[in-house]
Amino acid sequence: MTSVSYRFLVGIGLAASASLASSQSVRNDPLAPLPPGPARSIAPAVQHPPRVAPASLRERLSALGRGFDGIAGISVVSLNENWQADYNAARLFPQQSCSKLWVAITTMDAVDKGRVSLDDRVTLNRNDLTLFHQPIRSKILGGGHTTTLGSLLFTAITESDNTANDKLMRSIGGPEAVRDMIEAKGLGSIRFYDGERALQSKIAGLIWSQSYSIGDAFFKARAALPTAVRRSSFERYIADPYDGASPHAVALALARLKKGELLSPGSTARLLSTMGSTKTGGMRVRAALKPGWKWSHKTGTGQNFQGRVGGINDIGILTAPDGTSYTMAIMTIPDKSNGSAQDLMQDVARVVMADHEARRGG
Numbered sequence: 001m002t003s004v005s006y007r008f009l010v011g012i013g014l015a016a017s018a019s020l021a022s023s024q025s026v027r028n029d030p031l032a033p034l035p036p037g038p039a040r041s042i043a044p045a046v047q048h049p050p051r052v053a054p055a056s057l058r059e060r061l062s063a064l065g066r067g068f069d070g071i072a073g074i075s076v077v078s079l080n081e082n083w084q085a086d087y088n089a090a091r092l093f094p095q096q097s098c099s100k101l102w103v104a105i106t107t108m109d110a111v112d113k114g115r116v117s118l119d120d121r122v123t124l125n126r127n128d129l130t131l132f133h134q135p136i137r138s139k140i141l142g143g144g145h146t147t148t149l150g151s152l153l154f155t156a157i158t159e160s161d162n163t164a165n166d167k168l169m170r171s172i173g174g175p176e177a178v179r180d181m182i183e184a185k186g187l188g189s190i191r192f193y194d195g196e197r198a199l200q201s202k203i204a205g206l207i208w209s210q211s212y213s214i215g216d217a218f219f220k221a222r223a224a225l226p227t228a229v230r231r232s233s234f235e236r237y238i239a240d241p242y243d244g245a246s247p248h249a250v251a252l253a254l255a256r257l258k259k260g261e262l263l264s265p266g267s268t269a270r271l272l273s274t275m276g277s278t279k280t281g282g283m284r285v286r287a288a289l290k291p292g293w294k295w296s297h298k299t300g301t302g303q304n305f306q307g308r309v310g311g312i313n314d315i316g317i318l319t320a321p322d323g324t325s326y327t328m329a330i331m332t333i334p335d336k337s338n339g340s341a342q343d344l345m346q347d348v349a350r351v352v353m354a355d356h357e358a359r360r361g362g
Helices: 003-021 055-066 096-112 137-141 149-158 162-171 175-184 196-204 217-224 227-239 247-258 265-275 340-359
Strands: 070-078 083-087 121-124 145-148 294-301 312-319 325-334
Touching: 055 070, 055 083, 055 340, 070 247, 070 340, 083 247, 096 149, 096 162, 096 175, 096 265, 096 294, 096 312, 121 162, 145 149, 149 162, 149 265, 162 175, 162 196, 196 217, 196 227, 247 265, 247 312, 247 325, 265 294, 265 312, 312 340, 325 340
Parallel strands: none
Antiparallel strands: 070 083, 070 325, 121 145, 294 312, 312 325
């Protein structure tokens, strides 16, 4: 890299850092609005809250959260008994790819309203490429790729493909359409940013350039930034994430999805079936499932800066063999990338399953 290129990249990073510094103060109210920009913080939904969960379950979940090496938020909702168990669940946590769920719901809502069809065809080219995980990339580089909105949705949820998700988002009205859906349906404390490439660049202290989608250009640009810029950008994000969501709101939104309150019966069934086919997160909740239990979910994983990860999450619907359903949002900011977040998610699932079996006699 030439010295001119280096100065250019550093300049971008310093400019981003200066912008971030102006809003660096940590707010006492985790739901306070972000500085003026595309990511809105939505007021909590007006709805009757579920009853408080049994004390023994709350105590066990709280003990798990307190013992985590980092910051954890846990929320579990029983759809059958209408209770909710929370630990640190009002805090806004980085969603990362969990936010793909809101794009999917916005898409299915648009289908319900006749604005789009899952059979609508779209063509992706090099200008649609993003960064990080994007299995669809090889098809695009082969000379462009034509597919359907339904296929993009399936790939975005089950494989957490960033390019598929961003293309789907732009095809249904862009990030504003997703934010409008969150607000219109009263989902509460859930933010949505401008898609994966904009979000990941901002977290790193960069401004997105399509050139970053070529080879390892993004990683080189990020590595060229001074450590202080990287740290400032990362810590700013952790303190008040642009894509932040509270586990409490996420678990309630999942409960409303499962109960058919967000989408038509057909769209609800299709999205839940898609979530049941998710391939990511094999060492998270899914690794703890007992025979007969099912987990329909979405995972999210953030960038690693000096061993600290900006979000490791698993959110979804846990269904017992007898059909009883629980929604769970387990969101973390680990101090170390040592697998402790996955262990926490498995432990939470084990606690919920054990509580279910104890109260129903096995």
